[in-house]
Amino acid sequence: MSIKNNSGIALGIIFYLTVLSVSPVMAGSATVSDVSRELVCQCGCTMILSNCSHAECVPRDTMTTLIGQKLAQGEPPDEIIQYFVARYGEQVLASPPKQGFNLTAWLLPLAALLAGAGVIYAALKQWLWRGHSSPTAPMSPETNQEYQERLDKELTDFNESAFR
Amino acid sequence: MGDAGYIVLLLAFAAAIYSAIAFALGGRGGHPALTESARNGLLAVFILVTLSVEVLVFALVTHDFSIEYVASYSSRDTSLPYLISGLWAGNAGSLLFWAWLLSLFAAVVTFQKRKSGHELLSYAATILMTTEAFFLILLLWVANPFRTMAFVHPDGMGLNPLLENPGMIIHPPALLAGYVGFAIPFAFAISALLTRRLGDEWIVAVRRWTLLTWLLLGAGNIIGAWWAYMELGWGGYWAWDPVENAGLMPWLVATAFLHSIMMQRRRGMLKVWNMVLIILTFSLAIFGTFLTRSGILSSVHTFSESGLGPLFLAFIGITLLGSLGLLYFRRKELKSEAEMESLVSRESTFLLNNLLLVGAAFAIFFGTIFPVISEAVRGVKITVGAPFFNQVNGPIFLAVILLTGLCALIGWRRASIKNLVRGFLWPLAAAVILGISLVISGLREWYALAAFCLSGFVLFSILYQWFREVKARHRIKAENYFKAFWDLLGVNKPRYGGYIVHLGILLLAIGIIGSSFYDVEKEAVLMQGESMSLNNYTLTYESTDQYDTQSKTVVSATLAVYNKGKLLGKLIPEKHFHRNHAQPLTEGATVTEVAIRSTLQEDLYVILISADKNGRAAFKVLVNPLVNWIWIGGGFLVLGGLIAFWPERQRQATPRQPAKKGNRDEH
Numbered sequence: 001m002s003i004k005n006n007s008g009i010a011l012g013i014i015f016y017l018t019v020l021s022v023s024p025v026m027a028g029s030a031t032v033s034d035v036s037r038e039l040v041c042q043c044g045c046t047m048i049l050s051n052c053s054h055a056e057c058v059p060r061d062t063m064t065t066l067i068g069q070k071l072a073q074g075e076p077p078d079e080i081i082q083y084f085v086a087r088y089g090e091q092v093l094a095s096p097p098k099q100g101f102n103l104t105a106w107l108l109p110l111a112a113l114l115a116g117a118g119v120i121y122a123a124l125k126q127w128l129w130r131g132h133s134s135p136t137a138p139m140s141p142e143t144n145q146e147y148q149e150r151l152d153k154e155l156t157d158f159n160e161s162a163f164r
Numbered sequence: 165m166g167d168a169g170y171i172v173l174l175l176a177f178a179a180a181i182y183s184a185i186a187f188a189l190g191g192r193g194g195h196p197a198l199t200e201s202a203r204n205g206l207l208a209v210f211i212l213v214t215l216s217v218e219v220l221v222f223a224l225v226t227h228d229f230s231i232e233y234v235a236s237y238s239s240r241d242t243s244l245p246y247l248i249s250g251l252w253a254g255n256a257g258s259l260l261f262w263a264w265l266l267s268l269f270a271a272v273v274t275f276q277k278r279k280s281g282h283e284l285l286s287y288a289a290t291i292l293m294t295t296e297a298f299f300l301i302l303l304l305w306v307a308n309p310f311r312t313m314a315f316v317h318p319d320g321m322g323l324n325p326l327l328e329n330p331g332m333i334i335h336p337p338a339l340l341a342g343y344v345g346f347a348i349p350f351a352f353a354i355s356a357l358l359t360r361r362l363g364d365e366w367i368v369a370v371r372r373w374t375l376l377t378w379l380l381l382g383a384g385n386i387i388g389a390w391w392a393y394m395e396l397g398w399g400g401y402w403a404w405d406p407v408e409n410a411g412l413m414p415w416l417v418a419t420a421f422l423h424s425i426m427m428q429r430r431r432g433m434l435k436v437w438n439m440v441l442i443i444l445t446f447s448l449a450i451f452g453t454f455l456t457r458s459g460i461l462s463s464v465h466t467f468s469e470s471g472l473g474p475l476f477l478a479f480i481g482i483t484l485l486g487s488l489g490l491l492y493f494r495r496k497e498l499k500s501e502a503e504m505e506s507l508v509s510r511e512s513t514f515l516l517n518n519l520l521l522v523g524a525a526f527a528i529f530f531g532t533i534f535p536v537i538s539e540a541v542r543g544v545k546i547t548v549g550a551p552f553f554n555q556v557n558g559p560i561f562l563a564v565i566l567l568t569g570l571c572a573l574i575g576w577r578r579a580s581i582k583n584l585v586r587g588f589l590w591p592l593a594a595a596v597i598l599g600i601s602l603v604i605s606g607l608r609e610w611y612a613l614a615a616f617c618l619s620g621f622v623l624f625s626i627l628y629q630w631f632r633e634v635k636a637r638h639r640i641k642a643e644n645y646f647k648a649f650w651d652l653l654g655v656n657k658p659r660y661g662g663y664i665v666h667l668g669i670l671l672l673a674i675g676i677i678g679s680s681f682y683d684v685e686k687e688a689v690l691m692q693g694e695s696m697s698l699n700n701y702t703l704t705y706e707s708t709d710q711y712d713t714q715s716k717t718v719v720s721a722t723l724a725v726y727n728k729g730k731l732l733g734k735l736i737p738e739k740h741f742h743r744n745h746a747q748p749l750t751e752g753a754t755v756t757e758v759a760i761r762s763t764l765q766e767d768l769y770v771i772l773i774s775a776d777k778n779g780r781a782a783f784k785v786l787v788n789p790l791v792n793w794i795w796i797g798g799g800f801l802v803l804g805g806l807i808a809f810w811p812e813r814q815r816q817a818t819p820r821q822p823a824k825k826g827n828r829d830e831h
Contacts, residue, residue: 033685040547046405048549050685051398053756053771090544095552096534101542105534109527109556116519124507124515127433131503 030077035067038081038094048094166231169219169310176212176267177300179205184293191286191359199286203274206289209296210271213264217251220260220309224250230316233257233309239322241714245333246323252336253327255457255472256309261337262453263299265344270296273348273373284366287355288348295347298479306471307457322715325742325755331391335384339411342381343449346414348373349421350446350487353439357490362435362497367425372809374425374442378418379805385411386798397756397771399685399786401794404553409532410452413525417445420521423514423571430576431511435498436491437518443487448525450480455532506578513571517564524560528553554680562615565673568666569622573629591628595621612681619677623670626663653807661808668800671793678790685786692779699787701768702726703735708775717741721772721781725761735759737772737783767791 036050042059045052052060063084070080084092096102183205190199220233224247229235237250237257252258270292277285303309326332349370356366388411393401402408421441427433454476491498504511531548539545573587598620599613607613637648653660688696690705697703704724711718720738724731738757761768766789773782 032687038551040549046547047398047403051400051403053397090546092547094547094549095555096538096546096548101538102546105531105548105552106556108530109523109560112526113519113523113560116523120515120519124504124512127504128507131505 030071032064032068032071035071035077035080036064038077039063039084039092040094042088042092165219165223165228166310166312169216169223170304170308172212172216172219173300173303173310176209176216176263177297177304179208179212180293180297180300183209184290184297187286187290187293191283191290202286202289203278206267206270206274206293209293210267213260213267213296213300216310217260217264220257221248221251224248227320229318229320230312231309232311232313235313235317235320237320237323239320239715242320242323242328246328249327249333249336250323252340253323254309256303256307256311258336258340259299259303259307259472260309262340262344263296263303265341266292266296266299266347269345269348277369284352284355284359284361284369287358288351291351291354292347295351302472302475306475322742325716325740326395329391329395331387331394335387335391337384338380338387339384342377342384342411343414343452345373345377345380346418346442346446346449348377349442353442354487354490357439357487357494360494360497362494364429367428367438371422371425374418374422375805375809378415378422379802379809381411381415381418382805383798383802385415386795386801390795390798393791394758394760395755397758399683399758399769399771399784399788401679401791404531404550406532407452407456409528409553410448410455413528413532414445414448414452416521416525416528417441417448420518420525421445424518427511427514433500433511435500436495439491439498440488441518441522443484443491444522444525447480447484447487448529450476450483454480504577508574508584509578510571510574510576513567513574517567517571520560520564520567524557524564527556527560531556558611561673562618565622565670566618568669569625572663572666573625587629587632588625591621591624594624609681612677615677616674619670619673623667626666626670630660630663657810657812658808661804661806661810664804664807665801666804668797668802668804671797671800673797675790675793675795675797678793679788682789683786685784687773687782687784689780689782696783696785698785700727701785701787702729703770703783703785705781705783706734708779708781715742717743719772719775721775721783723759723770723783725768732761735761735768735770737770739772739775762792764792765789 033050037048039049041047041049041052041057042063043052043057045057047053049060049063067080070083071077081093090097096105098106183202186198186202186205189195190202220231222228223231223234224238225244227234227238227240233254233256234250237253238247242250250257252261270289273292274285274289352366352370356362385408388408389401392403393399418441421438424434424438424441428435428438454473457472457476506512531552534548535545569591575583595617599617602613602616607616633652634645634649637643637652638645641648641651643651684698686696686698690696692705692707695702695704702725704726706722706724709718709720709722718738718740720736723735723737725733725735737759740755740757742755756771759770766787769786769788771784771786773784775781
């Protein structure tokens with residue numbers, strides 16, 4: 001594989017990881033809703049905290065009230081999330097943290113895509129080689145002319161009808 | 165009545181076993197009489213399963229609460245449409261519906277291919293009847309919908325209130341038909357492997373079936389999203405719940421399959437890959453059915469835990485190992501005839517599209533089962549929710565969107581630079597103008613900006629390409645533009661159906677991007693007469709009402725909605741407190757009925773969280789931009805799919821040169 005190809009793959013990986021890192025931005029202006037989207041309601045509904053729509057859900061109300069209080073006290077969103085992790089365990093998080101064993105969840109899809117891309121690259125290379133190396137008999141000018149006319153007609157037909 | 169239903173199912177099971185064996189022997193030995201008998205057996209299965217469905221529907225409609233299923237999923241005050249939809253509301257009933265759909269599809273495909281004397285059919289029918297027998301085993305011995313109770317209750321528990329929505333009358337049948345329908349292409353693929361008829365024959369036989377099934381599953385998913393948006397009351401349409409994922413995965417792989425079979429038909433390529441794709445699609449469809457019934461993963465859709473899980477797992481295991489094993493033994497006979505002339509060709513875009521679609525399906529599959537893996541490895545059952553799926557799949561889906569436009573515009577074998585420039589220059593210019601306009605209008609998030617520009621580019625590319633083709637026909641045939649457009653559509657339905665599907669996907673993408681990046685929400689507790697504001701909207705809480713119906717107490721709140729001071733109208737969100745229902749989907753039986761003011765630009769979505777007798781009420785208000793484009797895109801997808809599916813007129817073979825009257829006999 002050439003340097004150019006390697007650079008392309010490296011750029012692709014960097015782009016993918018950059019995009020992966022685009023998680024909801026929770027700066028100083030984070031709201032209860034921003035933090036709630038990172039947590040799961042503990043009432044058993046299995047929904048994201050901000051999405052739990054139960055009429056009188058005590059766990060949701062307790063958690064959102066606490067988030068509101070902590071934000072009002074100026075606590076950073078990350079610390080608030082860590083507080084809930086310490087209280088309920090990792091299952092309170094809406095997605096696996098990007099560390100330790102959980103990294104496999106984030107990276108395996110990328111690895112599978114790269115492996116697939118590798119297989120496609122190898123197949124394309126082989127098919128291109130086959131396409132370029134298949135023997136072709138030299139054509140006489142008359143035959144060439146006949147095929148050119150036929151090709152033109154088929155291309156015109158294709159524009160109108162051919163997507164199978 | 166329950167006994168009658170059970171006996172009919174027992175007879176259907178016997179007929180399915182007989183039919184499967186007779187088809188296999190008939191196909192192997194070439195005994196037409198035996199094959200004919202097997203066909204009658206298959207018809208008998210369909211009639212008997214239909215009869216058992218009718219028995220259960222009759223029991224639901226006549227309130228026969230001696231049957232446990234009827235008592236669990238209906239009540240005397242359930243209206244007729246929802247009594248009938250009770251058929252697929254519970255575990256056993258939906259399994260019976262699954263079995264009925266399979267028998268229906270098997271009967272249709274068997275009799276459709278009967279006159280053509282399809283040689284693949286015998287083994288395909290064996291596989292279909294074996295699958296049918298598996299489902300009948302489940303119905304007879306594990307999840308019997310006709311089980312009777314010793315004590316007959318005066319009334320049933322009623323349908324889950326969340327399911328009392330028009331979407332729920334269509335969504336489950338469409339989704340289940342989507343799952344079941346993949347059995348047909350799967351059966352023909354395995355039959356092709358068994359009979360060593362490994363050319364295009366099986367693909368020709370199943371293309372339209374696959375398209376129809378893909379369409380049903382796609383429509384089922386979109387209607388499910390619409391139902392979640394209207395009925396679940398959390399403000400979104402897709403929660404990446406394991407069961408939602410189970411509906412999406414086979415659809416993605418089937419999309420890859422529908423594209424890659426074009427490569428096999430045109431270029432003789434990807435023969436093994438197409439087999440792999442259809443095996444995966446069917447296995448994922450069964451996996452979806454397994455997920456709802458195993459209790460292995462937490463989901464809002466899960467039926468009560470039952471003993472079905474291990475049986476489904478065994479069935480998936482046998483299907484996967486058996487099919488892939490057979491494929492391995494036939495691999496040499498499936499050698500590709502592939503050769504390529506250029507990297508810039510439709511073949512390359514289809515390969516990339518396959519990679520991305522299957523990659524997305526894998527990412528969703530891995531994320532869905534990761535809690536189980538985590539529990540097995542670390543002893544911690546973590547949650548994998550929307551933030552994970554959005555971040556992992558976002559870039560993949562953006563690349564799919566780009567290819568959605570490119571693959572239709574790049575020709576087979578080789579695309580010249582001149583053609584590429586001609587096809588993409590104007591759309592690119594339009595996308596740049598769109599991007600500049602969005603920046604000027606205040607859009608700053610680079611990810612959303614890139615996504616909108618990309619979608620715009622692909623949208624303009626497809627429309628521009630279509631315009632060029634209409635213009636070419638207008639010029640060649642001297643037709644007006646409308647007629648040229650209409651005739652083109654009629655002449656090549658798969659091509660233009662495909663264009664419309666791609667446009668639908670783009671509109672869906674635009675709706676998803678808008679509603680994901682720019683939704684805003686606010687919660688407030690208001691006293692009557694107080695107001696809250698969100699974006700340009702001001703909502704004034706006017707009054708609360710409470711009334712009883714036969715089955716529930718309804719609490720509603722009326723809000724006056726203003727936009728920049730101008731009264732737009734009233735919105736009345738509700739809470740329904742059902743009295744006689746106690747199913748596990750929600751706490752007790754409280755259902756949120758949201759109020760939505762919907763425009764093409766955005767939805768104002770109001771949820772009544774709670775209201776008390778002192779005139780105080782809590783609301784959650786969301787502004788969801790562009791959501792309507794998701795449903796419009798869904799409509800395009802269904803329309804395009806139907807056009808592509810629609811049978812083509814038999815084309816008259818046109819002679820290369822027009823024959824003259826006088827010398828016709830000479831040719």
